Amino acid sequence: MLVVAGLNFAAFWVEAAVALAIGSVALFADSVDFLEDTSINLLIAFALGWGLRHRAVAGRVMAGLMLLPAGAALWQAVSKWGAPEAPDVRWLVATAGGAAVVNGFCAWLLVRIRTSGGSLSRAAYLSARNDVLVNVAIIVMGLVTAVTRSGWPDLLLGLGIIALALHSAAEVWEAAGEERLAAKALAGEEIG
DSSP states (O other): OHHHHHHHHHHHHHHHHHHHHHTOHHHHHHHHHHHHHHHHHHHHHHHTTSOHHHHHHHHHHHHHHTTHHHHHHHHHHHHHSSSOOOOOHHHHHHHHHHHHHHHHHHHHHHGGGTTTSHHHHHHHHHHHHHHHHHHHHHHHHHHHHHHHOOSHHHHHHHHHHHHHHHHHHHHHHHHHHHHHHHHHHHHTOOOO
16 A cells, blocks of 8 residues: 555656646646545555444545545636647657556556455555546547647546546445444444
8 A cells, every 4th residue: 555655646746747737637637636546545554454433434535535636627627618728649648658557557556455445445446447547548538639639638538537536436435334334233233
C-alpha cells in the first residue's frame, strides 16, 4: 500500500503540471485522481488492521474521497464549457501513457488483496483499475482530438470520469455497508 501511495503521489505532480500546461480537462481530473489514490492508499495502509466496524467507517470515507476527481473534472468542464480548446495531443498521449503504466503496475500490486481487506482493499483496487481505463480513454481521446482539432472530446471525457467515479464510489459504499452489518451481527446487535 505504501509503494502504491508513493507512486501515485509522484505521478500526481507530473500529470498535474502537464495538464495545467496544455489545458486538458481530462488529464487534470486524472491528476487529481492520483492525489486521491495517494490518500486512499495511505489510509488503507493504516486501517487494514482495524476491526470490521472501523473498516466500514473508513470504507464510507473512502467512497467520499473517490468523488474528489469527479468534482475536479466538473469544475474544469464548467469553466471550459463555452469554448473548449484542444490540448496539445503529443503531451496528452505521452503523459496518459506514462500514467497507464504507473496505474497498471499499482493495479497489479493490488489485485492480490482486492477481496481480502473488505471495502478498503476493494476501494484501492477499483481505483487503480479505473485509472488504467481512464488513461486508455485519454489516449484514445487524444487521437480523436488530433483528427478533429476540437476541445470537445477532452471535455466530454472529463464528464465520463465523473460517471466512473460515481459508480466506483457506490460500489465501495455498498461494501462498507455490508461490513457494518457484519460487525453488528458479530457484536450480537439487532440488524434493522
